[in-house]
Amino acid sequence: MPEHKKRIYIETYGCQMNVADTEVVQSLLEEDGHEMSDSMEDADVLLINTCSVRENAEQRVYGRLGEFKRLKLQKPGIVIGLLGCMAKRLRSKILGERARGVGKAVDLIIGPDEYRKTPALLRDAWNGEKGIAVRLSRVETYDDITPLRTDGVCAWISVMRGCDKFCSFCVVPLTRGRERSRSLSGVVDGPLDFADILESVAGVDRSIRVRFTTSHPCDMSLKLIRTIAGHSNICNYIHLPVQSGPDRILRLMNRTYDESHYLRLVESIRDAIPDVCLSTDFISGFPTETEEDHRRTLALIGKVRYDGAFIFKYSPRELTPAFRMSDEIPDDVKARRIDELIRLQSGISEEKNRRLLGERFAVLVEGPSKKSSSEWQGRTDGNKTVIFPGGRFARGEYVVVSITRSNAATLFGEVVNPAQASPIDVPAEIAA
The missing domain is CATH 3.80.30.20 (tm_1862 like domain)
Known part of the structure; x- marks a missing residue:
């Protein structure tokens, strides 16, 4: 890999907008010649896309930055960047902590409307310069950028950014700016x-x-x-x-x-x-x-x-x-x-x-269950998680599942029709 091309590791916290933003950042970095890494130990650049909606989310990020800092002590050449809402809201605090604590390890601070500058700021960071870009925009929507999809099942389309509602408890208008649509x-x-x-x-x-x-x-x-x-x-x-x-x-x-x-x-x-x-x-x-x-x-x-x-x-x-x-x-x-x-x-x-026991649903297969390798999981069109026995399924296909048990958060069932079907066809098949 050429010296100026790096392996990038990104962690994302918060809402689906942050997930979509991470895909935009990944696209910008890949277009600049870099490659994504699934391991922070193997990466040259560690980026964390942050959330400021609640204090607990911010504390989790601070804890994670502490782990990044310890890794940087072992690999001094690593670049650490803070992206997203915390970058905009807490830039002064983080900059003030550069002389101590986790802030000292942060090389880049980039807000939600400045992601286009990420490749250039990374190049500056490799030359030993610190970078900050947190200005809000009235027009930025990133609608000309094709996100780098990593999910394989879900693709997020960001229709609008920012918020004009100004709920009295919410920092979104302060961290993401005013409403604008692509x-x-x-x-x-x-x-x-x-x-x-x-x-x-x-x-x-x-x-x-x-x-x-x-x-x-x-x-x-x-x-x-x-x-x-x-x-x-x-x-x-x-x-x-x-x-x-x-x-x-x-x-x-x-x-x-x-x-x-x-x-x-x-x-x-x-x-x-x-x-x-x-x-x-x-x-x-x-x-x-x-x-x-x-x-x-x-x-x-x-x-x-x-x-x-x-x-x-x-x-x-x-x-x-x-x-x-x-x-x-x-x-x-x-x-x-x-x-x-x-x-x-x-x-x-x-x-x-519990009322859904015995019902059949078209389930979009998401992949193996997070809790058991012998089970798979998917979602109904009502966004209910369904767990069913593993089989020769493909992520993104639809299967018909009969519900056999449930709890407050999850449905469990057996696959009664493993053949792929569209969400249009399956309900008719069930009704028959």
């Missing part, structure tokens, strides 16, 4: 809004499942709901983050909807897509949350009966409006409340999955 022709020619994009993408190849994430309730239009209902290869799965139940807390969060609006939206979705699987996000322990507020959130879970939920303890983020709010809720109270939310939702999820 050119419509960069997805498919001709659409006018997201529902049109989704419909056009679904029509490109009807044997490919299409799933999107995530929709703010204020962006979930009736047109979008009808589009999902009208295409059998658009997954019957919608992630609709509510964050909290009571209107008072929703106003403090600046969510721009109330509980009644949200419940009407859920009703419209289920009227149009009766077998839809719904998931959501909750933040427990938001500043000033009372026991009555907490009970309202529990009640909302009982009303909607989600298939699943991502439930997190409130994590203060500097520079957000919520950071300035009084947060006097004791930690033990926060822990109890989040436990009650999780236990309620887990019971509902387990009950809903």
